[in-house]
Structure formats: structure tokens, C-alpha cells
Amino acid sequence: MRRAVIVSGGSVSPSMKNLIQPNDLLIGADRGALWLIEQGYKPEIAIGDFDSVLPEQMESIRERSGRLVECDPVWKDYTDTEMAFETALSIGPSSIMMLGVLGTRLDHSLANIHLLKKALEAEIPCKITDEHNQIQLTRGMLRISQDGYKYVTLLPLTTKVTGITLTGFKYPLNDAEIEMGQSIGVSNELLEELGTINIRDGLLLVIQSKD
Structure with a gap:
């Protein structure tokens, strides 16, 4: 493959x-x-x-x-x-x-x-x-690395995403919920080279970006 x-x-x-x-x-x-x-x-x-x-x-x-x-x-x-x-x-x-x-x-x-x-x-x-973005979609667990991108933004692709838990991030979340239209997931940052995103339900866009 x-x-x-x-x-x-x-x-x-x-x-x-x-x-x-x-x-x-x-x-x-x-x-x-x-x-x-x-x-x-x-x-x-x-x-x-x-x-x-x-x-x-x-x-x-x-x-x-x-x-x-x-x-x-x-x-x-x-x-x-x-x-x-x-x-x-x-x-x-x-x-x-x-x-x-x-x-x-x-x-x-x-x-x-x-x-x-x-x-x-x-x-x-x-x-x-x-040059400025790297975009992925998850419905469960996703591990990401910095890859030269400073910011990490989480945006729902469904009406809401529940059970969001972040590990290795500057602004942690634990079993959180984000509804479409909310900006709470914008411009987070990784504290380490690797970070983990877990969600329970929904589809979550993970956008790594740099200026």
C-alpha cells in the first residue's frame, strides 16, 4: 500500500x-x-x-x-x-x-x-x-505533532462534539463539549512535540496553523 x-x-x-x-x-x-x-x-x-x-x-x-x-x-x-x-x-x-x-x-x-x-x-x-495549515478530521482519538505549526484549532463538523479531552495542550479540556458556532476551540497550542485528542461523539476538525 x-x-x-x-x-x-x-x-x-x-x-x-x-x-x-x-x-x-x-x-x-x-x-x-x-x-x-x-x-x-x-x-x-x-x-x-x-x-x-x-x-x-x-x-x-x-x-x-x-x-x-x-x-x-x-x-x-x-x-x-x-x-x-x-x-x-x-x-x-x-x-x-x-x-x-x-x-x-x-x-x-x-x-x-x-x-x-x-x-x-x-x-x-x-x-x-x-504553507499555513494542516487539516484533519477525527471521530475518536487523534495524535498530532507540532510539524512546524504553532496553533491547533478544534471546530465541530457536526452540530456538536462531546467528550473532548486534550492531553499535552496549553489549554486542556476534559470531557468538554463544543457546539457548532462556538470559538472555544480556536488557537490552542501544544506544550510538547506530541498531543492527543480524544472525543466521544461527533466529527471534529483539527486545524494546525501558523501565520
């Missing part, structure tokens, strides 16, 4: 290439395939409607990708990122990392964050990463 790395066409800096490991399965969604090629990688799968690339860029994607999956930009039901995500799930990876899935389009960013729920249901560890 290999880790799947999905790169989409949102905000993704050249420094993100340092997160890619030699054995990763690389999937480029639309312009994300072009980014991989520009960084010297060959996407094993390039997928999307490719409406955000120029004809000459499309030719480069066609020539340098292992497999190309094109779809009609009008009739497709999924976003490019979701198509890439479903493709990754069908392969059965050990885990999934998503790059370039956050950006100026808030609707796309939120839709991509919601994909974490599908990975959780499939019991495949998944995280969204960019």
Missing part, C-alpha cells in the same frame, strides 16, 4: 514538493497535474476537465502523465478534486495527503475539507496541507 498525494489547482507553493516522498502515488487534478510536472514529477494519474490550462500546457500533461482521465466540463457531476479523491480511494492507499485544495474559492475549499469525511468513513488517514 502506498500513500496517495493529490495535487489540485489551488494555492500550492514550490516548497510543498518537499513533502512528496519517492514511493508516493501522485495524482494531479486539473492544474495540479501541471504543477507536478513543473516540479519535475510524473503524475501517475492526471484527471479533470483541464479548463484552467492552456493548450500547450495540456499537451505537456498528456505527454508526461502515466494515465490521463478527461471529462466534459459541463456535464461532470464532481469537482476535479473530488474525482481525484474518489480515484485515490478506489486504489486503497495507506493514507492520503491533499495539496493545492485550498485557495481563493471558499466554496471549493469547504467542499474539499468535507472530503475528509469520506476518508474517515473509509478508515483511510487523510490530511490537507498547505
